[in-house]
Amino acid sequence: MAIDPRDAMNPEQLETLIQAFGDQLMACLDECARGRKGLFGDVELLSEEDSVKSWPEAARLRELALALQNLFDQQGERYALCDEFLDLCSMHGESHPGERKLARALLERIERGEVGAQEKEKGRPW
Numbered sequence: 001m002a003i004d005p006r007d008a009m010n011p012e013q014l015e016t017l018i019q020a021f022g023d024q025l026m027a028c029l030d031e032c033a034r035g036r037k038g039l040f041g042d043v044e045l046l047s048e049e050d051s052v053k054s055w056p057e058a059a060r061l062r063e064l065a066l067a068l069q070n071l072f073d074q075q076g077e078r079y080a081l082c083d084e085f086l087d088l089c090s091m092h093g094e095s096h097p098g099e100r101k102l103a104r105a106l107l108e109r110i111e112r113g114e115v116g117a118q119e120k121e122k123g124r125p126w
Contacts, residue, residue, distance in 0.1 A: 014071065017064070017067075017068060017071075018068065018079070020064065021061070021064050021082065022081065024057065024060070024064070028055075028057060028058055028061055029103045029106055029107050029110075030103075030107070032058075032099050032102075032103035033100060033103040033104045034100075035100055037099055038054065038055040038099075039099055039103060040088050040099050040103075062086075065085050065089075066086065068082045069083065069086060080115050080116025081110070083116075084109075084116070085106070088102050
């Protein structure tokens with residue numbers, strides 16, 4: 001479905017959202033890599049003690065990521081960093097490697113410029 005030109009977001013506004021997402025993601029990834037819980041998962045999955053210290057910035061980051069993904073979907077495009085972050089947020093279960101490890105792996109992939117690259121031979125980098 002093509003986006004109505006009247007509904008299209010100003011490119012400068014989109015760039016501002018992308019920049020805000022990137023800045024907030026890097027700050028949250030750094031904090032998560034140091035051991036703070038709640039970046040990738042729902043607060044309901046955290047212990048009662050952790051949920052008392054909820055992480056509103058992480059919740060806003062997930063909301064912004066969903067909004068950006070929607071905007072890009074409407075334009076028939078993808079935003080790899082946003083997609084990878086949301087993919088990590090959807091991981092649950094016994095095989096989940098843990099938020100700290102996920103944060104470190106994503107930070108390393110961003111620093112190496114590998115976000116969005118397909119890793120078919122290696123499988124998941126975490």
